[in-house]
Amino acid sequence: MLEIRRVSVFYPGGDRTDAVEALRNIDLDIGEGEFVVALGASGCGKSTLMNLIAGFLAPSFGQLRLDGAPIAGPGRDRAVVFQKHALMPWLNVIDNLAFGLKLQGVGRAERYTVARRFLGLLGLEDFETSPVYMLSGGMQQRVGIGRALTADPRILLMDEPLGALDALTRERAQELILRIWQSQNKSVFLITHSVEEALFMGTKLIVMSPRPGRITHRFDLPFSRRFLAGESAREVKASPEFIAMRETVLGIIFADEEQAA
Amino acid sequence: MSFESETDTAASPGNAPQTPFLKRFLRAAPTRPGQTYGVPGEGRTVGISVAAVLIVLILWQVVTMAGLVAPLFLPSPVQVVEKFIAILGNGYTGAPLWLHVLVSAGRVFAAFALACVIGIPLGLAMGMNPVMRGLFDPFLEFYRPIPPLAYLPLMIIWFGIGETSKVLLIFLAVLAPVTLGARAGVRSVAIEQIHAAYSLGATRGQVLREVVLRAATPEILTSLRIGVGFGWTTLVAAEMVASTQGLGYMVLSASQFLQTSTVLVGIILIGAIAWIFDLAMRALERRIVPWKGRM
Numbered sequence: 171m172l173e174i175r176r177v178s179v180f181y182p183g184g185d186r187t188d189a190v191e192a193l194r195n196i197d198l199d200i201g202e203g204e205f206v207v208a209l210g211a212s213g214c215g216k217s218t219l220m221n222l223i224a225g226f227l228a229p230s231f232g233q234l235r236l237d238g239a240p241i242a243g244p245g246r247d248r249a250v251v252f253q254k255h256a257l258m259p260w261l262n263v264i265d266n267l268a269f270g271l272k273l274q275g276v277g278r279a280e281r282y283t284v285a286r287r288f289l290g291l292l293g294l295e296d297f298e299t300s301p302v303y304m305l306s307g308g309m310q311q312r313v314g315i316g317r318a319l320t321a322d323p324r325i326l327l328m329d330e331p332l333g334a335l336d337a338l339t340r341e342r343a344q345e346l347i348l349r350i351w352q353s354q355n356k357s358v359f360l361i362t363h364s365v366e367e368a369l370f371m372g373t374k375l376i377v378m379s380p381r382p383g384r385i386t387h388r389f390d391l392p393f394s395r396r397f398l399a400g401e402s403a404r405e406v407k408a409s410p411e412f413i414a415m416r417e418t419v420l421g422i423i424f425a426d427e428e429q430a431a
Numbered sequence: 432m433s434f435e436s437e438t439d440t441a442a443s444p445g446n447a448p449q450t451p452f453l454k455r456f457l458r459a460a461p462t463r464p465g466q467t468y469g470v471p472g473e474g475r476t477v478g479i480s481v482a483a484v485l486i487v488l489i490l491w492q493v494v495t496m497a498g499l500v501a502p503l504f505l506p507s508p509v510q511v512v513e514k515f516i517a518i519l520g521n522g523y524t525g526a527p528l529w530l531h532v533l534v535s536a537g538r539v540f541a542a543f544a545l546a547c548v549i550g551i552p553l554g555l556a557m558g559m560n561p562v563m564r565g566l567f568d569p570f571l572e573f574y575r576p577i578p579p580l581a582y583l584p585l586m587i588i589w590f591g592i593g594e595t596s597k598v599l600l601i602f603l604a605v606l607a608p609v610t611l612g613a614r615a616g617v618r619s620v621a622i623e624q625i626h627a628a629y630s631l632g633a634t635r636g637q638v639l640r641e642v643v644l645r646a647a648t649p650e651i652l653t654s655l656r657i658g659v660g661f662g663w664t665t666l667v668a669a670e671m672v673a674s675t676q677g678l679g680y681m682v683l684s685a686s687q688f689l690q691t692s693t694v695l696v697g698i699i700l701i702g703a704i705a706w707i708f709d710l711a712m713r714a715l716e717r718r719i720v721p722w723k724g725r726m
Contacts, residue, residue, distance in 0.1 A: 224626070224630055225630075226626060226629075243629075244626070244629040244630045245630070245632060246630065246631050246632030248630060249630050249631055250626060250627060250630040252623040252626070252627060253623075254623070255621040255623045255624070255726070256621065256623035256624055256626070256627040257624075257726065258624065258641075258642070258645065259722035259725065259726035260645045260646075260648070260720070260722055269628075269631060269641075270631035270632060272641070273628070273631055273632050273633045273634075273637050273641065274632060301721070301722060302726070303722045303725040303726040314627075317627070317631070318630075318631075321631045321632065327630070
């Protein structure tokens with residue numbers, strides 16, 4: 171569905187600095203219904219990669235295609251969920267959810283019908299007309315996810331969506347995102363710097379490394395499917411396979427770090 | 432070894448540390464629950480303000496009643512009120528007081544409305560577009576600090592001594608802060624909000640209308656408050672030449688006849704109208720941008 175072929179990105183250098191190679195030779199496929207997680211320390215280019223997919227940034231070299239068509243600019247087939255500050259505080263919960271539909275010129279009654287379907291899924295039934303600035307961080311983030319969903323994108327792009335949440339809220343939100351992923355059958359591309367989050371949520375993991383930003387390792391992951399098959403999140407995260415995988419990935423990241431230092 | 436149970440400690444009275452009086456000036460005392468420690472300038476001011484105004488009024492009355500200042504320089508508050516009632520009854524130089532108020536308010540609000548219609552779109556355009564910014568910035572920044580009295584003669588030479596030059600003078604005083612406010616308001620939109628809108632399929636026009644304009648509203652409203660204040664500041668200058676009505680005219684002509692109490696009536700009326708309008712604007716702010724500063 172989404173193909174990234176030999177993509178490199180250079181940021182121009184300043185007067186006394188060389189051009190920075192933010193991404194080198196990225197090859198990545200994101201298939202229908204896949205949940206791809208990009209993991210890496212800051213500066214590894216994972217945000218650059220997301221900006222490329224979202225269409226905010228053009229690659230210096232290489233190609234990105236969605237369903238065979240080159241990506242040229244942002245579009246609602248690739249809705250982005252941001253870490254924070256991206257809701258519209260002048261709109262209440264339902265109007266935030268329906269914002270994408272409003273942009274498409276969908277009438278109010280129909281917008282609300284669609285948005286209400288997601289209120290329940292997100293656990294926001296009682297907050298339909300609440301101002302978003304009165305909500306907790308976790309609830310705001312659910313509105314952000316719902317807003318992307320109502321636009322009915324081909325792929326959800328999530329830029330550290332849970333980074334600003336406290337640990338408990340974060341775990342709940344991980345489970346919610348997995349349930350949404352399952353019920354809506356969307357492809358997801360998620361950025362995180364939490365190893366545990368990456369392992370728990372993805373079906374495919376790419377580990378990235380800085381200077382230049384590149385993909386160093388790829389893994390297929392079973393854990394999100396185990397959770398959705400009925401295992402509890404704690405069981406999954408405490409299982410020996412999960413722990414072994416976590417240590418492997420942490421080892422890779424620390425080794426990369428030392429090499430870079 | 433024994434530990435006091437928690438409840439004992441909490442229940443024992445007198446545990447709250449007493450901050451010595453002098454230390455209060457160096458470091459804030461611990462707050463009560465529900466307050467935040469160390470917030471600069473925390474505390475209610477209404478009572479203090481009311482008291483301060485009352486004290487000044489009383490001092491003013493005492494000083495003038497004791498004959499320490501000649502009424503020519505400073506009439507007493509009571510004399511000012513009496514003068515106000517007299518003007519209210521008989522008018523001033525042949526026109527009733529409400530007409531003076533209406534004429535001045537009309538000039539200020541006509542100029543204000545014009546400044547909104549031109550300044551808000553211009554400021555938004557300058558914020559959104561480097562060409563517009565490059566075109567208008569030098570002129571705006573050049574005339575902005577010039578006192579309106581300095582270009583009043585030009586206004587009169589160009590537009591005559593009629594209503595046009597009066598309204599234009601006030602308009603120019605209001606235009607700069609409104610335009611700059613709208614321009615700065617564009618900056619208050621978060622880039623994530625813009626990116627989110629684009630990734631939901633927004634066009635550039637939609638981003639401007641549905642995101643930038645909305646995010647800029649608090650800043651624009653603030654600039655309108657500042658702007659209309661500038662308008663009132665300029666009123667007296669605008670009514671200097673060829674006026675027979677208006678509060679600015681009233682103040683100026685009364686001063687020529689050393690009618691100090693009339694001058695004070697005019698000043699207090701201008702201040703009161705401006706203040707009431709500002710209160711209305713603040714109420715409007717609370718109503719249409721309740722989210723201001725909260726996200």
